[in-house]
Amino acid sequence: MIQIKEIDLRIQNMRTRMPFKFGISTMTAVPHLVLGMVLEVDGRTGRGYAADHLPPKWFTKNPDTSLEDEVEDMIAVIRHASDAALTIGPAPEPFTLWRELYEAQKPWGTERGFAPLLWGLGTSLVERAMIEAFCRLQGTNFGQAVRSNAFGLRLDAFNPNLRDLEPADVLPDAPITVTNVRHTVGLGDPLTRPEIPPEELCNDGLPQSLDEVIDTYGISYFKIKLFGDKERDFDRLKQAAEIIGGRLDHYAFTLDGNENYGDMESFRSFWEALRADRDLTKFLRRLICIEQPLHRNIALDEAVRRHFQAWADRPSFIIDESDGDIGDVERAVDIGYAGTSYKNCKGVFKGLSNAANLKYLSNQHPERAYVLTSEDLSNIAPIALMQDLAVLATLGVDHTERNSHHYFKGITVWPDEVQVQVVKCHPDLFDLHADGFPCMRIRQGRINMESVTTSPFGVGFEFEDQLSAQLTPLDDWRYASLDDG
Numbered sequence: 079m080i081q082i083k084e085i086d087l088r089i090q091n092m093r094t095r096m097p098f099k100f101g102i103s104t105m106t107a108v109p110h111l112v113l114g115m116v117l118e119v120d121g122r123t124g125r126g127y128a129a130d131h132l133p134p135k136w137f138t139k140n141p142d143t144s145l146e147d148e149v150e151d152m153i154a155v156i157r158h159a160s161d162a163a164l165t166i167g168p169a170p171e172p173f174t175l176w177r178e179l180y181e182a183q184k185p186w187g188t189e190r191g192f193a194p195l196l197w198g199l200g201t202s203l204v205e206r207a208m209i210e211a212f213c214r215l216q217g218t219n220f221g222q223a224v225r226s227n228a229f230g231l232r233l234d235a236f237n238p239n240l241r242d243l244e245p246a247d248v249l250p251d252a253p254i255t256v257t258n259v260r261h262t263v264g265l266g267d268p269l270t271r272p273e274i275p276p277e278e279l280c281n282d283g284l285p286q287s288l289d290e291v292i293d294t295y296g297i298s299y300f301k302i303k304l305f306g307d308k309e310r311d312f313d314r315l316k317q318a319a320e321i322i323g324g325r326l327d328h329y330a331f332t333l334d335g336n337e338n339y340g341d342m343e344s345f346r347s348f349w350e351a352l353r354a355d356r357d358l359t360k361f362l363r364r365l366i367c368i369e370q371p372l373h374r375n376i377a378l379d380e381a382v383r384r385h386f387q388a389w390a391d392r393p394s395f396i397i398d399e400s401d402g403d404i405g406d407v408e409r410a411v412d413i414g415y416a417g418t419s420y421k422n423c424k425g426v427f428k429g430l431s432n433a434a435n436l437k438y439l440s441n442q443h444p445e446r447a448y449v450l451t452s453e454d455l456s457n458i459a460p461i462a463l464m465q466d467l468a469v470l471a472t473l474g475v476d477h478t479e480r481n482s483h484h485y486f487k488g489i490t491v492w493p494d495e496v497q498v499q500v501v502k503c504h505p506d507l508f509d510l511h512a513d514g515f516p517c518m519r520i521r522q523g524r525i526n527m528e529s530v531t532t533s534p535f536g537v538g539f540e541f542e543d544q545l546s547a548q549l550t551p552l553d554d555w556r557y558a559s560l561d562d563g
Contacts (some may be wrong), residue, residue, distance in 0.1 A: 080175060081167040082208065083123060084116035085160040088549035090492075091560055092131070094485045095280050098456065099266035100303060101336040103135030105456075105485070107560045109149060111156065112461065112549055113203045117211035118168075125540065126211025128203045129461035130423055136455070137196040139337055139373065139399065146557045152199060153552065155192060159183050159200030171230030172212050176205050176427055184403075193374070194402030195424065202425045206465055206535070209426060213534035220535045221253040221472045224430065236404050236431035239438055245430060248437040253471040255528040259520055260299035260332065261291055262454065262481035269317055282487055283513045288318065291484070292325050295520040299477045300331040301453075304371070306338025308348045315352065319361040330364045330477070332451065335371025337399055342385040345371045349393065366477075367394040367416060367449050374400045378409055386414030396449050407432045411439060417449035420473065422457070422466045433473050452478035459489050459508065459518075460500045464536030467507075471531050480525070483518040490515050493548050496541055503538035504529040 090110045098105040112129045134148040135141075143151075162182040169175040180201055187197025213223055223229055225246040234241035268274045268287040280286050285294040302318055304311045315333075322329055339345040352358050370377065377400045386392060394416040401407055401418045410418065417436050420429045436448040452470040457463040463482060470478050488511065489497055497516045501508050506526035509519045518525065530536045550559075 079168040079170060080117060080119045080172060080208075080212065081169070082115060082163045082175070082204070083118050084114075085163060085204070085207075086114040087156065087160060087552035088112050088114070089552055089555045090549050091562070092458070092486065092491050095282060095284070095487045096278070096286060096485060097264075097266050098481070098485045099264050101135055101139060101338065102141055103133070103145075104266060105133055108133055108456075109555070109557075109560065110458070110462075110491075111153075111203070111552070113156070113160065113207050115204070115207035115211055117208055117215065119212060119215045122215055124211045124215040126207040126209065126214065126535070127461050127537065128206035128210070128465065130199070130203060131456055131458075131462075133455065136399075137199060138193055149557055151192065151196060155183075155187060155197045155200035156203055157200075157552075158186055159197075159204050162186075163204045171228070172208055173230040173232060173235075173427060175208065176201070177235065179204060194406075195374075195399060196402075198402055198425055198428075199423055202423055205426055206422060210465070210535035210537065218534070219532055220468045221531055224472055225249060229427070231427055231430065233431055233434050236428065237408060237435050237438075240431070240434050243434055243438065245434070248434040249472060250474040253468075253527075253531040254474050254476065255471065255531060256524050256526055257452075257467075257470065257475065258299045258477040258524050259295070259297060260301050260477045260479045261288075261295075261297045262479055262484065263288055263300060263302045263318060264481075264485075265303050265305060265336075269314075269321055283511055284484075284487065284517070289321050289325070292322070296522040297520070298326055298329045298523045300329070301334055301369075301479045302331055303334045303336055304338060306335070306340070306371075308344070308351065311348060312351055312355075316355070316358065319358055323361055330366050332366045332369055332479075334369045334398075337370055337373040337377075339371040340373075341376070342372065342382055346385070346389060346392075365393055367396050367451065369396050369419065369451070369453070370398040370400060371395070374402070378406070378413060380413075383413040394447065394449055396451060398453060401432070404428060404431075407435060411436075411448070416447060417451075419451045419453040420470060420475065421453050421455055422462070422469060423455050426469055429469065430473075450475065454479040454481050456482045456485055458482040458486055458491075459504075460492070460496060460537055460539075460541070464504070464507075464530050464533070464538070466536075467525075467527050467530045468533070468536035471527050480518070483520070488515045488517040496548075499539045499541060503533070
């Protein structure tokens with residue numbers, strides 16, 4: 079039997095090395111929340127952790143709320159999930175405990191008008207810390223635990239069509255250990271170094287513009303964000319295509335609509351303009367999919383189904399922000415989307431069920447191409463990044479959006495002893511920059527994750543003493559401290 083005995087919430091303020099503009103927000107400083115847990119399994123106790131940025135304007139995408147109010151809402155859902163987790167159980171296995179927590183969190187969040195993506199953040203943080211503590215106590219790693227179903231995951235709890243499937247039936251035989259980094263081209267990112275004003279140059283030894291990123295890391299996968307403005311997007315995409323195509327013979331990319339297009343007609347007009355430009359013909363052949371062009375409030379409307387039915391040669395579309403609750407992916411696929419994204423912040427068990435459902439649909443409808451991508455929330459080491467990589471390695475996703483190494487200067491925000499531990503435990507994933515700070519080890523556009531897959535849940539070491547000394551208890555943290563810089 080398992081039960082959650084303690085939960086501790088702490089925050090570390092972080093500043094980016096360059097602004098990250100996504101959707102309707104620009105991130106220059108962000109609170110990074112760490113959830114620590116004591117879990118009891120059959121009378122033995124152990125610790126687990128989970129962590130995420132609390133980035134305003136992603137979990138809700140509401141232009142009318144203040145950044146401070148959005149952070150407070152994120153904290154509220156995390157507090158409620160943490161408090162609820164301490165009142166449930168004991169349970170026979172982690173999945174049952176998670177399901178009880180989900181059933182406590184959903185009505186509470188719905189009653190307060192919180193979007194599923196938002197109230198689900200609290201559930202997912204508790205879930206991830208529980209998974210890490212459970213794997214540590216059981217002496218196993220995430221990939222082994224999923225394949226042996228040590229978590230007690232019942233896929234038919236998400237979709238009755240999956241009743242005859244076990245997790246191992248829909249996963250590769252073993253986790254992958256290498257994946258391609260899909261580089262984020264943010265809305266404010268410079269495409270070439272000469273266009274960067276002198277006062278905005280980072281000069282920290284890391285690449286800043288798109289051309290520098292390709293030359294430094296050998297990146298060949300890209301995620302290009304869109305403004306939702308046909309002319310601006312066309313001009314920027316054409317410039318990006320010239321840079322990428324001029325440097326690489328083999329590449330692929332996704333487009334991220336960031337919910338910025340008001341309707342499918344306007345996006346189709348943009349797409350047809352791209353197709354009409356002969357200079358973009360080769361580039362567009364490398365498109366993997368288009369991610370969430372419409373706001374979540376309309377993305378799953380019946381009107382979208384009608385547009386898809388009338389657009390036979392449409393590119394592959396997936397949802398991201400619309401994938402907030404159980405059943406959303408099934409609804410999206412029924413409407414005509416090709417799939418969804420995986421992010422730890424949307425839930426590990428739910429994400430595994432989405433992968434299983436897409437695998438099931440692929441077997442049932444081999445004429446359709448279904449898509450599961452791996453997307454980022456600027457996950458930074460040593461917790462959020464490693465845990466997200468542990469799941470995508472288990473899923474076998476061969477390219478993943480990663481950008482914390484681009485928008486942050488390595489992992490220098492953490493105490494020296496944590497930085498040392500990261501490099502020591504993950505020498506395949508991190509090494510020392512020439513200037514002496516740890517940074518992600520990207521070679522020929524790829525990262526190695528073997529150390530992640532053999533750790534309990536990606537992290538590979540315990541560091542509660544260092545975190546306790548460095549991080550601010552949530553009760554003592556104030557939003558205004560982000561300005562202290």
